[in-house]
Amino acid sequence: MSTEIEVSLYVLVLAVPLGLELVRRVSPLLHTPLMSLTNAISAISVVGAILVVGTKGSPKLSEVLGIIAVAFATINIVAGFLITDRMLKMFKKKEGGK
Amino acid sequence: MTPGVTQAFWQIAYIVAALCVVLAIKWLSSPVTARRGVFAGELGMLLAVIGTLLRVGAVNLQWIFIAMVVGAAVGAPLAYLMPMTSVPQLTALSHAFGALAAALVGTAEFYKDLAEGHPTVGFKMFAIVVESLLGYLTVTASVMAFGKLQELIPTRPMTYKGQNVINLTLFVIAATLGIWMIVTPAPVWVFPSFIALSALFGILLILPIGGGDMPTVIALLNSYAGAACAAMGFALENYVLIIAGAVNAASGFILSVIMCNAMNRSFTNVLFGAFGQAQAGATAQVAARPVRSATPEDAASILAGARRVIVVPGYGMAVAQAQHKLRELTDMLTKRGVQVDFAIHPVAGRMPGHMNVLLAEADIPYDRMHEMEDINQDFAEADVALVIGANDVVNPAARHDKTSPIYGMPILDVDKAHTVMVIKRSMNPGFAGIDNELYYMDRTLMLFGDAKSFVGEIVKELPKN
Numbered sequence: 001m002s003t004e005i006e007v008s009l010y011v012l013v014l015a016v017p018l019g020l021e022l023v024r025r026v027s028p029l030l031h032t033p034l035m036s037l038t039n040a041i042s043a044i045s046v047v048g049a050i051l052v053v054g055t056k057g058s059p060k061l062s063e064v065l066g067i068i069a070v071a072f073a074t075i076n077i078v079a080g081f082l083i084t085d086r087m088l089k090m091f092k093k094k095e096g097g098k
Numbered sequence: 099m100t101p102g103v104t105q106a107f108w109q110i111a112y113i114v115a116a117l118c119v120v121l122a123i124k125w126l127s128s129p130v131t132a133r134r135g136v137f138a139g140e141l142g143m144l145l146a147v148i149g150t151l152l153r154v155g156a157v158n159l160q161w162i163f164i165a166m167v168v169g170a171a172v173g174a175p176l177a178y179l180m181p182m183t184s185v186p187q188l189t190a191l192s193h194a195f196g197a198l199a200a201a202l203v204g205t206a207e208f209y210k211d212l213a214e215g216h217p218t219v220g221f222k223m224f225a226i227v228v229e230s231l232l233g234y235l236t237v238t239a240s241v242m243a244f245g246k247l248q249e250l251i252p253t254r255p256m257t258y259k260g261q262n263v264i265n266l267t268l269f270v271i272a273a274t275l276g277i278w279m280i281v282t283p284a285p286v287w288v289f290p291s292f293i294a295l296s297a298l299f300g301i302l303l304i305l306p307i308g309g310g311d312m313p314t315v316i317a318l319l320n321s322y323a324g325a326a327c328a329a330m331g332f333a334l335e336n337y338v339l340i341i342a343g344a345v346n347a348a349s350g351f352i353l354s355v356i357m358c359n360a361m362n363r364s365f366t367n368v369l370f371g372a373f374g375q376a377q378a379g380a381t382a383q384v385a386a387r388p389v390r391s392a393t394p395e396d397a398a399s400i401l402a403g404a405r406r407v408i409v410v411p412g413y414g415m416a417v418a419q420a421q422h423k424l425r426e427l428t429d430m431l432t433k434r435g436v437q438v439d440f441a442i443h444p445v446a447g448r449m450p451g452h453m454n455v456l457l458a459e460a461d462i463p464y465d466r467m468h469e470m471e472d473i474n475q476d477f478a479e480a481d482v483a484l485v486i487g488a489n490d491v492v493n494p495a496a497r498h499d500k501t502s503p504i505y506g507m508p509i510l511d512v513d514k515a516h517t518v519m520v521i522k523r524s525m526n527p528g529f530a531g532i533d534n535e536l537y538y539m540d541r542t543l544m545l546f547g548d549a550k551s552f553v554g555e556i557v558k559e560l561p562k563n
Contacts, residue, residue: 004335005221012328015341019348022123028444028469031353031451034126035320036189041119041139042320042327042346043196047150048203048334052210053162054154059213062206063158067165069206073199074169075176076192077143082177083188085136090182090458091129093465 033087040080046073104152111149112338118142119342123349129464146338182459183416186316186448187247193319194240200326201233201293207333208289217283225332227276231296232326238300240319246309247448253309265302268295309413310490312448314357321350353450360444360470362496362506389525392543394552397519398559400543401427404481404517406437408473410510411453412446414487414522418549421460424486426557428462440466441473441510443491474511483515485536486549487522493534503532518542521549 026034049069052062118138125135151162180188204226211218218226245251272295278284279292307315324346331339358364392400401407409428415421428438440462446453454467477483485492492512495502512518513536520537522544537544545552 008332011337011340015344016348019345023349023352025127029454029464032455038346038349039192041342042324044146044342045200045327045330047146048330050150052206054157056157058210062210065202065206067161069199069202070165071169072195074166075173076196078170078173079177081140087455088132091464093463
């Protein structure tokens with residue numbers, strides 16, 4: 001097993017329990033914003049898309065697929081963060097906090 | 099910048115981005131710090147993108163930029179123009195976009211390696227296989243879920259003979275192709291076939307699922323999209339992708355487990371997409387039993403005399419957009435000294451937390467919204483339980499009727515309240531197609547009508563009392 005794979009697996013086995021623990025603490029009140037926020041965060045796959053498009057010597061097919069991926073990931077990022085914030089702005093503790 | 103400095107910069111950007119992702123979810127745990135969490139998420143994303151752009155240098159920069167502008171131009175109006183009742187649809191669509199990006203990157207990587215004369219095999223191919231399977235499956239499944247939520251396709255479960263056998267066969271074929279590609283460079287047709295099978299599998303997975311099961315499915319698709327992202331991290335040896343993907347996968351997983359528990363369904367049942375089956379079989383038996391119905395005037399006078407009212411919202415409230423009228427009613431009752439609380443079942447609505455968002459939209463303070471476990475014992479002390487557009491989550495049959503498809507599902511104990519009022523359009527049974535004995539109880543008053551206009555009429559009648 002190469003070192004890279006080993007380190008990747010270490011990262012995974014630490015990230016999963018951390019994620020479970022973090023999410024368990026989120027109040028059910030905010031489960032919808034949680035979902036849209038994590039969804040926006042998962043669009044960090046835009047990093048992979050940029051790497052494919054931006055690396056010299058990628059074949060045309062890969063470049064085109066990568067550019068489409070950048071566009072879709074960006075929709076996901078922008079829509080995800082904006083709607084999360086729009087929802088969270090609505091949560092108020094006291095009456096008449098408009 | 100020298101290459102060394104550039105490398106140090108993007109590496110640090112990635113590490114800080116990973117930290118931001120973790121902090122984003124941490125801060126989201128409470129409504130007080132939640133918006134800070136969004137900011138952390140945005141900052142992390144920005145750093146990851148800037149770091150990556152520095153890393154790749156100037157290749158195809160103009161195309162990347164154009165794609166981002168197009169993406170932002172589509173994404174921003176999507177987030178601002180969608181009404182809050184459509185959040186489940188938007189979320190489903192968002193999953194589809196994110197998963198498509200992940201899937202396309204996997205495909206692009208595969209063909210890049212192929213063109214460079216060293217076809218992907220072994221561990222990297224394993225990562226690409228997982229990424230593509232989950233990615234393409236999530237794309238089509240999410241689009242199907244969107245269609246069902248938007249009611250473009252029928253929301254009832256669509257079943258046919260041998261469904262599970264066909265699904266399983268498809269999955270086995272896809273898995274075989276996947277293993278073939280991992281072990282050795284396979285013929286050119288294998289990868290496209292694998293993609294097509296994954297996409298088809300996603301469609302078949304959603305067909306048998308009814309509207310009421312959507313919360314579980316959306317959470318599950320959220321998890322799949324995250325897992326695809328983490329798999330991409332393995333393929334590209336990129337840790338920030340692994341961390342963000344794993345956190346997202348964990349989040350979706352927990353939410354779907356919570357949804358399963360709230361419906362008393364096993365998780366394996368969900369994983370194999372076999373749920374919805376029980377409901378399909380259960381035909382509605384609408385017995386011609388007498389019910390007591392009441393007018394808005396009756397309802398208003400009962401509410402005026404109450405000291406404590408617990409409102410139970412369900413999907414019907416979302417459909418009727420009744421949350422704003424409900425807020426007016428709440429205000430009036432509160433002014434008269436009535437204590438009004440909201441009891442929210444975990445699977446009320448079409449996604450986890452759906453009802454909370456709608457009530458918050460109507461300016462109902464969040465400390466009035468209570469989880470099932472916290473408020474269930476209070477129903478016995480409540481003068482009125484007002485059920486708006488909820489059905490299965492308040493069906494007492496879940497407690498005692500072993501033949502009921504929802505037997506064992508935790509419910510809100512509205513039948514313990516002194517008076518139960520149910521706003522409902524007609525006596526048609528809900529999504530699960532199960533008759534609700536709550537409606538035939540002596541202490542139950544049926545308020546027939548559209549939730550929004552009925553609550554509006556109660557608001558008009560209330561001052562007369």
